Structure formats: structure tokens, C-alpha cells
Amino acid sequence: MSAELRDVRPALPAPLRRALAEKMHVWMGGWLRDRARKALLPRGEGERHLLFAVCDHFEPLHGRASRSVGLARVGAWRRGLPALSSRFRDADGRAPRHTFFFPGEEYDPALVEPLAALVQAGLGEIEVHLHHDGDTRELLREKLQRTVRVLGEHGAVVRRGGGPAWSFIHGNWSLANGRPDGRWCGVDDELRLLRQLGCYADFTFPSAPDPCQPRVVNAIYYPRDDTRRRAYDEPDPVRVGSARRDCVLLVQGPLALARREGSTRPRIESGALAAGDPPTVARLSTWIDQWIHVDGRPEWTFVKVHAHGAPEKNAAVMLGEPMATLHAALADLGARGWRVHYVTAREMYNVIRAAMDGRSGSPAEYFDYEVPPPPRARVGRS
Secondary structure, three states: OOHHHHHHHHHOOHHHHHHHHHHHOOOHHHHHHHHHHHHOOOOOOOOEEEEEEEEEEOOOOOOOOOHHHHHHHHHHHHHHHHHHHOOOOOOOOOOOOEEEEEEHHHOOHHHHHHHHHHHHOOOEEEEEEEOOOOOOHHHHHHHHHHHHHHHHOOOOOEEEOOEEEEEEEEHHHOHHHOOOOOOOOOOOOHHHHHHHOOEEEEOOOOOOOOOOOOOOOOOEEEEOOOOOOOHHHOEEEOEOOOOOOOOOEEEOOOOEEEEOOOOOOEEEEOOEEEOOEOOOHHHHHHHHHOOOOOEOOOOEEEEEEEEOOOOHHHHHHHOOHHHHHHHHHHHHHHHHOEEEEEOOHHHHHHHHHHHHOOOOOOHHHHOOOOOOOOOOOOOOOO
8 A cells, every 4th residue: 555545544434434445446456556657667857748638528508507508608618718818828838728528419509609719719629528328339320420510510620531530528427338337328339439430539537436437547548459348447558659559549637546635634636627626736736746648758748637617616617716726837837847738639639649659859749740620720829
């Protein structure tokens, strides 16, 4: 057991220890192994780079909201994101960038077009999100194809090699039929289908304490066999020199057992930004400390956080001073030898692919390395 765990567990009452154990048994062993393995890795020399992405499960109709509420929520982002972003710049002179994973089942052109305007302004990109339940492979194919098609009508979907190229977040976390009760999916080989339809990367995880949480944590990897249920539990990790595979790349955000601020009690830190769990400087430190990177390129650290940013309480965090505090903390990293790069999910994937191909130097050279920007996106400095 790590020193970090020894420090916090004795202070917990037995019932709470048991409750935490039930939530963490799936991933705790993987986290401890990851911590031990990374403790032995060389940290690299020279300039360090932090790739920071916000992947938003953006659901305007969350909570069965009416269309008018959904329109108001999208309008708040259309106004609020430019106002927030205008205050900050990264090492490349770019404003913060936001990735809106829009749920296909909520599609309404009036809900998407304000987001497409933010894409055009260079403040983010739109990717694919979907909640589905009890599907067959063919039903899921139809839903995904429709989602990609309608989002593409807003100039938000990349075209590559004659077809669409997109990244994905699974609604209710149940990627590859991952729930023990079989709800919220139904298709064991979902990862194979996603790839066949143009998906290049999945950004669903972590999901702890949800039962869909993988055993693998803080990693970037291919599934070893993408035809199996919960294929994400069997990793084929990537490193510099890894061969390209015709599979969806799984890009995880940080997951850790961390101290609660002002307390000795632990918390599950999964990189979720919400009204009840706003971003802080201490949380940023935990995210960075998980050191998600491509083996062999230790100086490029990837931090992907997630949110459900449409509901009003969460939007107040994401567009208000809590998020401004996080951006200020990211800017302060420059004084500690870091170069911070705001990226979308697509840009993060491209930098990962460049690392796998042995590229080095500044990650900013590789934002469009493999998958080009969507047609409506403004490129260059904001």
C-alpha cells in the first residue's frame, strides 16, 4: 500500500472504508500499479509541456428540460465563453478551447448553431456524444450516422479520406456495453462499430465511481480486442514507435485518490468540473501528478477534464470565476517551467499521434498532425 493511502485510511470509520472500497475495487489496483510504474520512469529533460483539454458532455436538455430552457442554456454559453476566454492566453497565444460533445438524441439545429458559432470564432469544436439503450448493432449504426450527418450540416465535423472523422463520449459511461446490468448500450462490439463509422478516439473515461469505470487508469491505449464487451479493460498501451492500429484510441483523463482540501479524508478525483466540485489549484496539481503521457515522450503531459456544462449551476462554474481561477493557475505554471497549451479533443489526439510517431519539440506544431480542423473552425491565434 502506498504512503498516500496509509496516511488517509486509518482516519476513516470502518463503514466509510467499506463504502469507498466497493467504489474503488475496480480501479484501485490499476491506480497503485500505475503510480509505482511511473515512479520509476525518467521524467525527461528540458522544457515541459502541458496539453489541457475540457471535454464537455454538453446536454442542453439535461434533466428533461424544455426547448426554451435548452435555448437559454446554449445562449449563456454563446455569450459567456467569449467573455471568459478573452481574459487568458496560453503559451501559443491561443485562448482557452472547449470541446462540446453534443448528444445526438437532443439534436435541434437551434441548439447546435450557437456552438458552431463558437467553433467559427476559434473557441472550441463539436464532437459526438450519444445516450442509447438496448440497441442492436444496426440501430446504433443508424443513430451514430444520423448524429454525424446532422452535426456535419453545421460545418462541425471533419472530413478525412472521403469520410467523416470524429471523437466520441458515451452517454451514461456505458461504452462497449460496460454496465453490469447491460443498460445504456446493448452492443458488445461498439468500439469496432465506432471505428468503422469514422471515430478515431474515445474520451469517455474516467467514470469512477460508476461501475463502467475501466480497470486501466491514467493511460492512453488501444483496446486489445475491440469486438469484446468492456474491451477497454484489456489495454494495448501506446508509446513512441507504436504501430498504428485500426482501432479507436482510448484517451483517459486523470483518476486518483486524493486528499480533500482542509481535511484528512480522501476523495475520488476524476477530473469532473461541477457546481459541487469546482476546479481548484490543488485539483490541478493532482491532475498533473497523474502524468498521463505517451511512454518515451515524458515531457508532454496530457490533462483531459470533463464536465456537464449546460445546466445552469454547472455553467456558472464553467463560465465564471472558478474556471477563471483555474486558467490563472495554468498561467502560473509558466513560472515553474511549464508551457501550457489549450487544445480540443481533436488536437489532443493529434499530438498523441505525433508522439507515437517520434515527433518532439513543441506540441503546437502537431495540433493538426493527422486529423484536420473542422471546416468552420478558425485556425491560428485567437
